[in-house]
Structure formats: structure tokens, C-alpha cells
Amino acid sequence: MNKLFLACALLGISLAGCKKENVDPGGTGTEAVSNEWWAMLTDASGDDVFHLGHFAIATYNTASARDSIWVDDIKHGWGMKGKVGVDLQALTFGSPTGGSKNAYFNPVAPTAFPERVTITAGKVLPRAGRSRTGNVTDSIYMEVEFSDDPGTKYLLSGHARTAFAEDEY
Template identity: 35%
Template sequence: MKRILYCIAIILGVVIALSSCQKKIEKEYNWAYPVAGDWKLKAYIDGDEIYGPFEIKIYNTSFGQDSVWIDDYNGNFWDMKFKAKVDMSTLTFQTAGSVNAIPKYDITIKVTDGKIINKDSIYFNMEFEDDPGTIYTLAGHRAVGYDDYMQD
């Protein structure tokens, strides 16, 4: 009888030890989420669609928690990569005139009315220094978000 109890105790100990070794993985979001992500957009002028769909990426900068990079990484719409100020409490972003980080296209880019709606839609207006007076409205939805990257 002692042997049976001894074997049960060993088996129970092994089961408890193995089950306590499994870590529960908590998803950690970057401070810039839900502004950050991959976005599929269309471009409009005065309500008329002129281009799209195309993708841009928005991601955090290394300069603090007040700005993000907006990056048309493939030059699908406009060769651009620039910083915009972000307000995470209202999920809005803008820039009065940010210099394009792509040296070949050294222009300023103005963004107004930038906002994230329900964490999966985006809307903003842009004006480029080399195309003054033309306001481009970019709108679309999240193509790939943080949750998609973190899938098991």
C-alpha cells in the first residue's frame, strides 16, 4: 500500500511540476497602438477617388511617445516617410509641415484631421510642398495590425 501511495505522490508531483512550467503569454501592445499598423488606403481629391488601394505603415519613433512615422515604404502613392505628432488620448495625428525623410524627395508634408476610428479605420488630409493647394484625403482600414502579428 505504501508503494502505491508513493507512486501516486510521485506522479502527482510530476504533473504539478510540468503544469506550473507553462508560461501564459500576455500580449503587449506598443505604446503607439492602435495608431500604429499597416493600413490599406485610397486617395481622394474633392471626394473623387484618384488612386488606390495602396499600403502605408505607421509605427513609433525612437524619440518619445509623442510622434509616429508615416511611411509609404514602397512609394506606392508618394515617396514619403515623415513624422507626425500623435495624441493617443484622442487617437489623432497631424503635422504642420514635416520634412520628408527620403533625401531624394526633400519636401515638406502637411497632415491635418488625422484620426483613427474604432481602432481599424483611418482618415487624414495631406498637402505636399511640391503640389501646393492640392489636398489629398487618404482613408481606409487596417490591413495588418498588432493582433495579426501576435497570432499564435
Template identity: 30%
Template sequence: MKDITKKLSFLLLGFALMSSLFSCENDDPVADPSNIVVEDITGDWWVIALEPDGETPAYGGDYVQFSTYATAANNTNFWLDDNDLWMELKAKVSLDPSTLTFSSVPDTEELYTGETVTITNGKFTKNSFTTPGSNTVVDEIQFEAEFSWDPGTVYVFKGYERTGKVADDNPHY
């Protein structure tokens, strides 16, 4: 019995030693979310596409959930993505972190349709919107987009940060 206990002790000690040798801290700066360059603007948003007048819903649409997230390069570029829900908009845009404004280069590739889009006059405004459901103060997003499938028409997109609260989900214009 003493022999089995001794062998088991050595086995457990060996396993503990091997585990400590092979565990290591991840030094990848991108894996650490606190090092994401565009962290202040990443998240989900309720956004509506409006006609050029900035008031009339485009094609009778309503709010859809957009996402903004960092590119793999972890620089001031980020993805603006409607999750293929409405206007089929997924494009890379560039953020000026000091002013929280953004735009794309003209005729940026739009990944859902294979067409192009030009995004201008983009802006995030901190703590400027009160949600209608829960009265939570959140950030706003606004930008304009001209798509190659409708040249000459500049759509206005307006929205606000998603809270995740049931009272705020699936808003209507």
C-alpha cells in the same frame, strides 16, 4: 571512469551557474511592446490617395500598404509611412491619444523625397469598417496631406486596417 563523470558533473554545474548569473530580465520599457505609447494605432493599413474631391483616385492610383509605428522616443509621435510605394510619404506625425486624431507640424520633413509635407485632419476610427473580402470589422484611417512638390493641392487619404487575410490583401478602389 568515476573521475570523468565527476569532472563532467562539475563542468555542467559550472555552466548552469554561469548561465544563471548572466541571464537577466530586460528592464527596457521600449523593448516591452505593452509599453508603446501609440500601440493602439500601430500596424499596417490599405490606404488610397484621392484628389481634393475625396472621390477621384490621385494620379489614377489604388490602395497601397501604409504602416504606422512608434518613433524611438516612444511618445505620442509616430511614423506615417507608405513604404515608398506611391506618394512617397514617410513623415513624423503627432497623435492625441484621447481622440485618436493626428497631424504634423507645417512643412514636416518627408524622408523619401527630401521635400516637405503638412498632414492635417488625421483620424483613426475604431471598429468602423468591414473589409470587402472577409467581412472582418477593422479600424479606419483618414487624413489630408499637402506636399511641397504640389503646393495648394490637399490630397485626401482614406483607408482601413490590414487583416493579413488573403481575401483582404491587395484591394482595389
């Protein structure tokens, strides 16, 4: 009986000593430029390159935290995922000289995705976009050049994903 009493007492003391804290984990260092986007890839004449209309892309933090982001078309467009430098004050981003290594490139099947992608003039424009139904969102713009089509600059632009069903493409 004493062992049962002792066990219950220890359990009671242990539970009484526990205090649940709601800790706010915060956001990422690149939260201002990180998002899911609906974008179109167009050529210099403004024509939709893949005739897809809007497709999903994403921008998100890297392990470097505040100095770079991933720009990822999630293999919906050309097949690019490049790490680019970011200026969080200006909300701009771009590839280093020589472009970024494409994380989707596979040297075993080199024709599937380009080896490098160069992103220039990348910018997030707060509240400058409109969703499919007209909701105000952020806008994204960048010029893109792929190593398998050197010399040709494409425009990748669009607006932030709202996650409202009526705004999905």
C-alpha cells in the same frame, strides 16, 4: 577522473541554476494608432489620384515613443514618410506647423519625392472600417498636402490590413 567529475558537477550545477522566464515584452507606446493599412489617395472630387486603388501604408512608433509616429506610404503613393505628433487619447495625429520633413526626400534628386508633407485631421477610428471582404477593422483618415503641390489637399483614407489572403489588394 577527478577533473571529469568536477567538470560534470560544475555543468550540472550551472544547468540546474538556469531558469527560463517567459517575459512579456509588451507593445509600443503608440500601439493604438500603429498598423498596416490599405488606403487610397483621392483628390477633392473623390477621384483616385494614381488610379491604383488601395495601396499599402503604415503608421508606427518613432524613437520618441508616445508623442509621435511615422506615417509612411512605403513609396507606393506620392512617396512620403513623415514624423507627426500624436494624441493617443483622441487617436489623432498631424504635422507640426510648416509640415514634416519627408524622410524619402533626396536633395541630390529633389524631383523624386517632395521635401515636406503636411498631414492634418489625422484620425484612427476603431472598428469603423471594412476590409475587402467585409471584416470589421479600424479605419484611418488624414488630409495631406505635399510641398511639390502646395495648396492642394488630398485625402488619404482606408482600413486596417487584416493579413487574411482574401483581404489583400
